[in-house]
Amino acid sequence: MRRLKKIQSEADKVFDNVVNGYFQKSGTVEFGYADASILGLLENLINHTKTLIVLIEKKHYDSLDIILRTVFENYVYLRYILETNTDLRAKSYVYSCKINEIRLHNSLIEDSLTGNKIRNFLNTPKHKVDNYIFEGMNQDYKNRVLSVYLNEIGMKRVEQKWYNIDGKTRNFKSLCNKLDLSVEYDIIYSILSAETHGKDAMAKFEFKDDHVSLIKNIKSIEFYSSISGLYLMDSIENVYKYYKLTKDLKKFQTLLKINYKYM
Known part of the structure; x- marks a missing residue:
């Protein structure tokens, strides 16, 4: 959890680093569709990660699947946009x-x-x-x-x-396959979608004799923090690479290496 909070803290610096290191430094670059999409999706990813952190700290676990599913969606969309074209x-x-x-x-x-x-x-x-x-x-x-x-x-x-755009990527699963994220889709997204669409309602109850008991079906907190941290970390690195902010990228990677040793 400390690791995720550190990544989130570094993520909050990305927008200012892009503005100061790319737009203001060049002076002639206009803020276009690509910038709006990239920074907007990253901001959305960061905000949902913050929400996930707050819910975990307050021990409100019921909506974590929905939040992490949205984090994954934003990560996939951002990765697709940054990949090419x-x-x-x-x-x-x-x-x-x-x-x-x-x-x-x-x-x-x-x-x-x-x-x-x-x-x-x-x-x-x-x-x-x-x-x-x-x-x-x-x-x-x-x-x-x-x-x-x-x-x-x-x-x-x-x-x-x-x-x-190519006429062959008709749904989100196809998009994940295209980005070599088929395993992540099958293991993470499909499972998380069960709660989002209300398909796991009966899994929360245990029926025995004449009694019905509520089951607290909580995945490991490490599962949520690790997965969201990886998506946020990869997104930050990809954004820095896109804007060619080499110093900010190296600084971010160095901080991660240091913190991973002591967390």
């Missing part, structure tokens, strides 16, 4: 997020029973959806987003997964 893959990720926003907007403004139910649930009149929540979400904007996703990025359908 970074600009195109990052752009695809960003525009898939935009398309999800468009879908949500369409649901909120829909003149139907479902649309009315959603607006009532959110306590948001229809006119406020465009004026406050989705300012600038007009039809021209939607058409531009869809055009980029289909024509510039090269997707055949709007529903196509953002990482399925």
